Amino acid sequence: MENSDRLNKFRQQIDDTDAEILRLLNKRARLVIEVGKAKEKVDGDFYVPAREQKIYKGLVKANHGPLPDEAVKLIFREIISASLSLEKPLQIAYLGPQATFTHLAAIKQFGRSAHLIPQKDITSVFEEVERGRANYGVVPVENSNEGVINHTLDMFIDSDLKVYAEILLDISHALLSRSGKIGEIEKIYSHLNALAQCKNWLRNNLPHVPVFDVTSTAAAAKMVENDPKAGAIAGEMAGILYNLETVTKNIEDNKFNFTRFLVIAKNVSDKSGDNKTSILFSVKDEPGALYKILKPFADRGINLTKIESRPLKNRAWEYCFFIDMEGHIASGHIKEAIEELRMNSQFLKVLGSYPKMRPRD
Secondary structure (H helix, E strand, O other): OOHHHHHHHHHHHHHHHHHHHHHHHHHHHHHHHHHHHHHHHHOOOOOOHHHHHHHHHHHHHHOOOOOOHHHHHHHHHHHHHHHHHHHOOOEEEEEOOOOOHHHHHHHHHHOOOOEEEEEOOHHHHHHHHHOOOOOEEEEEEEEOOOEEOHHHHHHHHHOOOEEEEEEEEEOOOEEEEOOOOHHHOOEEEEEHHHHHHOHHHHHHHOOOOOEEEEOOHHHHHHHHHOOOOEEEEEOHHHHHHOOOEEEEEOOOOOOOOEEEEEEEEOOOOOOOOOEEEEEEEEOOOOOOHHHHHHHHHHHOOOOEEEEEEEEOOOOOOOEEEEEEEEOOOOOHHHHHHHHHHHHOOOEEEEEEEEEOOOOOO
């Protein structure tokens, strides 16, 4: 058989396979529509992150290649997103503008079929969800190198919204410009956190170029679009959106650089096999206060993955604490520990229990 005949044969097999994939996708879509009808009858949530995590884990376990696991997850992310839009188009508020890392986190969690609505600040994201104009919100809460986003933590003190899910995003920064030539850059724009995450690279490679803090990495890229002598530190998606060239990529000082985002909602998430619970509370300023905080969890062998304190704005020298722990609020030992802590607290809120994410998930 000649090479052209073999090539035509393989192409026909690909066409037949594509037709079968399309048939199965539409079969899946019809099943999703029926699931949506069943959820309406029992008033169930349309978006269930625990169910999605189970799907992804099952697919990765069943995958024997040659497609890599990450590609399989990306493909099914969009299949699930399109399916959710058949049940009910999701409205997702996120800290904008477009091409920020929060935008990428929202796409990672909800896919491109969701209606992603950029907001000017974190307060606006909370307000959109509280007023029912968005089903969910996506906000950054901490970076593995630079620490917590205080504004996000502060919003939970007065808000009744819950943490519905978390997203871990691998953060990679690129230096962008119109020409793509490092020698033509006379100033650099970026968000303060991005500048901090790339400070050693900047000191070693562009020590005499002034840097300017702006509201977001995407805003930096937009400014550079009209300035041939400027550079922006941002994600490569921002470069595509604003027609910029990549001067060099992966300029973050620490290659293990993750930002954690929270999905906020009015309702709480279902229990999955691997959960995390978040709470906030305040205690009296007295000897032994920290011991009383930690003892209920230590006594029950509960792993606290984060403890963060914030000053109360209306009370001088008094603090509230944010704690993340492994486990679900429905578990007896978690519930007991929180109730014991409540007796020693001035106030306490359970912010939510939700599926735990790990780097590279």
